[in-house]
Amino acid sequence: MSAAALPPAPPSTLVIFGGTGDLTRRLLVPALANLCGDGLVGNDLTIIAIGSREGDDESLRAGLDEFAPDTDCWRALRGRITYLQGDFTQPDVFQTLKQRLGDGNAAFYLATPAQFFGPIVDALADAGLMDEVEGRFQRVAIEKPFGHDLASAQALNRQILARVAEAQVYRIDHYLGKETVQNIMVARFANPWIEAVWNNRYIDHVQITAAESIDVGTRGSFYDATGAGRDMVPNHLFQLLAMIGMEPPNDLSADAIRGEKAKLLGAVRPPDDAGADGVRGQYEGYRETADVSADSTTETFVALKLHVDSWRWGGVPFYLRTGKALTARDTEVAIVFRQAPLALFRDTDLNNLPPSQLVLQLQPDEGIVMRFMVKQPGPELRAVPVQLDFHYAERFDIKGRTGYETLLYDMLMGDQTLFQRADQIEAGWAAVQPFLDAWGGRPDAIETYARGSDGPAGATALIERDGRAWNPIGA
Missing domain, CATH: 3.40.50.720 (NAD(P)-binding Rossmann-like Domain)
Known part of the structure; x- marks a missing residue:
């Protein structure tokens, strides 16, 4: 409409x-x-x-x-x-x-x-x-931030809901106001050919990236007390995870959609080894930032490996990463498909043949990219990768929008679809808490990384030990 x-x-x-x-x-x-x-x-x-x-x-x-x-x-x-x-x-x-x-x-x-x-x-x-x-x-x-860990989020929910009804509370995650984030549901559920392959039979893994090229800037006091993990993961990245992983709701009502998101977040498996499945990084020079401790162990980069225990996603790892002072500003979700049987293409260099992907680009160049294989021209039957691009700005006028328009309108209209319910908030923190606990026990276990890079070496190792690779940031 x-x-x-x-x-x-x-x-x-x-x-x-x-x-x-x-x-x-x-x-x-x-x-x-x-x-x-x-x-x-x-x-x-x-x-x-x-x-x-x-x-x-x-x-x-x-x-x-x-x-x-x-x-x-x-x-x-x-x-x-x-x-x-x-x-x-x-x-x-x-x-x-x-x-x-x-x-x-x-x-x-x-x-x-x-x-x-x-x-x-x-x-x-x-x-x-x-x-x-x-x-x-x-x-x-x-x-946000709605709490700084699971216990504080639960306490804040108790305090608020002791005075007002859940139907009166609109917990905002501004990522959900972005047109391209809302489009995740449309892309999935309005296109049967996409939803048909949206499962562990066809999908190898999922990457969720929220990278920023800027550093902490003048927000040193806030950031040094918060860090990338608390600032981004249980809210922004987990909202993207919920929209990617949720089951189709029975209808488009707020209760139906938020209920499916809460189920997905509640199905995130506690890590077997949070120390091995979570990486923290800090960009070089962060400790020289105004209002930052000279011996700070606050992370400016986080990468996680997660699993969702459901029939749809069993065996499919979700790799999440977010950070400051990286090579480019880039927020995207990459759905990476399993390799097709390649017996027909034995002469192709299988080690350099990229998997098919559906990439939902959320910022800065909002759109959808499909990466797949075609035949290279010539007498030889050789497969090569190509991509099809859809850019929102080329089709729609989205200039001058802040992402808060829909959220403010929905709040005034009483539509809670894009706002987080108490159980969603707590499920997100519950999934992150094992990593926070592991990092709190080893505050010095943090890698440095160069400004303008893709992050610390540990993030690369996190995904490469599974025989996979991150999409280059900004590519």
Whole structure:
């Protein structure tokens, strides 16, 4: 369904805690402006930004103009954005907010550091701002990281769900707002010829890569306390794993889709040897970054080997990797198929014959690539690899999108399909926890790797010991 065919979101107020931060300015506000231009939010949407910085309505709006498109729709929307200055650890802010909101629909977006998630939900509930009465909705959107290990994620879920219903909670993983990530389901389930081979009879292994060419930059304080494993694996990479591996849902309802994702994540087998099946790396020069410990053992790269215990995926390894300061920015899922019987091509160099692949390219050049074999021209019957490419930008206008448009619209519409349920969050952390425990026991077991490389040597060894090879990053 096109945006023009979708109904606009109902009248509501979007309250953004952390309303002066980078997430609000660079991602949320441009996304809201795009929704306005698409006709998916109307003049009955108002926005309240809450922050501790000195300022007023107009100073806030002026600071947002740099990041929003210069359109009539944005100019109308900016006039409905107001600023509430205050310390959101104090109850008086919530009483003032309650007076401003009145008795309409409200959605609260927590664009704050993670330590404030639980206290803000408690304060909203204490002020009666999560009470859904007389048909109005009260929802809360929570950014990642949702916990820093299994125990803390479970504790945060308990704290939040003691005050609000699961149906009111929208745990955001912004990867799920990307068009190409959502397209994984369409590619699988709308194309019978793809789903027919989506199993261990035909698939040899799966590679999931999320590589960044940039380093930690100015985020040293946050990153040194978090690391690549906690920052990327139980959320972004596991969401891709769930979409690749889930069984077809009975329908497209949020409960059906999220239920199948939770089943897949719950089927991830604990590693037999987390030390052998997980690799940590740190790029050269990381310890010289501002706000990073001079003897830091925080990883900037992680590679894992996982198995999913199901009939569909039994015997198929999933290799995951993510890191900073790598050779290119590249997020992709590579479905690598088993080699065909090659008795007909004995004269071909079998050692250099690449397997067929279906590559879902998620960023930066969104699209789908098929790599397969054809006959090389000439009198000799010789197979050679070729590829077919589909690029989203060549077929659709996707410029200027932040990936938050769909997430914000769905939250206002009450559609939880692209948001994580409590059991999904906990299943992801449960699968990662053995690796965190193994690394915590050996904090110095970390390899260095050169900037601009494909990562540490251990990641290469992890997959090569199985007779396989990573796809080159950025290729």
